[in-house]
Amino acid sequence: MVVNLRKYSGTVVFNTASPIWKPEMDYQPVVKRFESSSGVTVFRLPLLAFPKHVTNCYLVMDEAVTLIDCASGWGDSNESLERCFQQLQDDFGQSVALKDVQRLIITHGHVDHYGGIPYVLEHAKASVGIHALDRSVVSNFAERLIVASKDVEVFLHRTGTSAKKIAELLLLYKWSKERYTSSPIDFEIEEGPLPDSPFVVYHTPGHCPGQICLRLDDLLFTADHVLERITPHQSPESITRNTGLGHYLDALAKIRLLDGIRLGLGGHEAEIPNVYERIDATMGFHRQRLDKTLACCQEPGPLKDIAIGLFGKREGYHILLALLETGAHLEYLYDRGAVVVDNYQDIEDDAHPVLRYRPA
Ligand SMILES: [Zn+2]
Ligand SMILES: [Zn+2]
Secondary structure, three states, X not given: OOOOHHHHOOOOOOOOOOOOOOOOOOOOOOOEEEEOOXXXXXXXXXXXXXXXXXXEEEEEXXXXXXXXXXXXXXXXXXXXXXXXXXXXXXXXXXXXXXXXXXXXXXXOOOHHHHOOHHHHHHHOXXXXXXXXHHHHHHXXXXXXXXXXXXXXXXXXXXXXXXXXXXXXXXXXXXXXXXXXXXXXXXXXXXXXXXXXXXXXXXXXXXXXXXXXXXXXXXXXXXXXXXXXXXXXXXXXXXOOOOEOHHHHHHHHHHHHOOOOOOEEEEOOOOXXXXXXXXXXXXXXXXXXXXXXXXXXXXXXXXXXXXXXXXXXXXXXXXHHHXXXXXXXXXXXXXXXXOEXXXXXXXXXXXXXXXXXXXXX
8 A cells, every 4th residue: 555654744733532442332243134136045153252342243144154253262251152153943943053153264373363262173073274374373373462462561561661560461362371272274275266165255464363264155264354333453563563554455445446345344343334434544544543643753762652652541451452562553663764763862871771752
């Protein structure tokens, strides 16, 4: 995507109270039936991945029954999966059970989408697939978590966050360490038609390195790439390659070029009646947030202060989310020369420097 650097000069006035997450206000998480243009039936299964956090999984009733995502496997997640299958029988007259699932496609390596793999495999002889760039998050869970946490630590030091707060945030980051183990992956999902299936795969890195969207006729399973109301969380590529706002915006532009998508089916929230408009709105939202990020460093400051400027004071895990989201935007501007490190002369001999940013 072409970046207009002139856009990032000058002061912008904005409201700093914009939330990272908008609550799912009027979305009713109920099982819902959809049909593709060639007549393939799809059921949306809204699972309670975490308290107040619904992940939509989809059951695709093709020759091979495919489940797209399986939520967290934690708390009420598996129970809500069972309830959804019961509802398919009771309310939709479908004689399908979890044991009938032959293929499990994981849209990306976030635990609210793949954590339920062990439960599905306990009940079904399904083969499990994910994009290569997210494979080892699932199959080599502990190693990836610990190594990534070291990069998060470096990132947090540079933000100006205190050592005490960093220790707290790292504990939150590693919340899943004791709760999850690795799961086997049977096949890697690549760009293009998925063999022996009605799906066409689009790799859409940014929110997650191996994020994919799946096309089924005129339906697009957008996973966490495009959502009905919220904008998916971003974090800097300096922590995990193939994340970052640059990849994300490029991948939005890629999906925007697809012809004939009638309906988007996201990993959270309700269906998306106009995917194209939603992509435009999401791009516009990030352009605005880039402007705000630039405005927040008019006075040279560390990332943590810029995050407070963008999101206000946050608590607990939301501090980490705000720092990562700010980091993604600041990195995007820095990589494109729109901001620079103001104190570079002071940090040359410092092994753990705090970087202070200002507009170029
Ligand atoms: Zn996600
Ligand atoms: Zn998600």
